[in-house]
Amino acid sequence: MPRPNDETIIHKIGKSGFSFKGARIERLGATEYTLVTIAVDETGSVDGFQNDLRKMLETAVEACKKSPRSDNLLLRVVYFSTKYPNGVNEVHGFKLLSEINPADYPEIRPGGCTPLNDAAFSSLGAMNVYGKQLSDDEFGVNGIMFIITDGGDNDSVATMKMVKEEVRKAVSGEILESIISVLVGINADEYAGLLARFKDEAGMTHFINAGEATKGKLAKLAEFVSSSISSQSQALGTGGPSQNISPTI
Secondary structure: OOOOOOOEEEEEOOOOOOEEEEEOHHHOOOOEEEEEEEEEEOOHHHOOOHHHHHHHHHHHHHHHHOOOOHHHEEEEEEEEOOOOHHHEEEEEEEEEHHHOOHHHOOOOOOOOOOOHHHHHHHHHHHHHHHHHHHHHOOOEEEEEEEEEEOOOOOOOOOOHHHHHHHHHHHHOOOOOOOEEEEEEEOOOHHHHHHHHHHHHHHOOOEEEEOOOOOHHHHHHHHHHHHHHHHHHHHOOOOOOOOOOOOOOO
């Protein structure tokens, strides 16, 4: 496989044309990991609260670094918009938190339309591919993902059928011990019904309408993301997902 540097390897998600980076497995020191993906909307409609959205992301990751399970987390962050090939810009692939400085995350520059299918397919597909490699190497592995958006899909390369297939793989128990998939609507009251239907059709586990994109709500969202990650990681080895994911923010 292509190697962008000594620490990461580029992986392909089937024959889809999507790819991602991941830490070289032989360099990992723990015996079990929770794979975490945070996908953040960078489309034109987030204009006006993009700085607070980025601050939410930075705060959530900083909180994860303080978790007692921080050494057992591998985090991937993506921004999504149709201005990117396949709708997704990988800020970084799966990395140990000790190697991440969230203050270095790029600014969110609103533009383009919402490739929600692409965000979901890339997030789930990457966790399945990387999770299988970890599982094959006898690591314990589960996962949790968040897709944070203010609108429904309107222009994706990936189809809903592709998304549903990755969900099926993820929940089969053959790759990941368990997975929690959270679709978060922010400033999306107008699209809450559409997003709830997307969650149901795709087979994701949660849809949460976080309300208006105020500083207070985004701070609560950061807390929700970090606490949910910690809870799911603590559930690793129990045979099932965390039962402590709040249905509201």
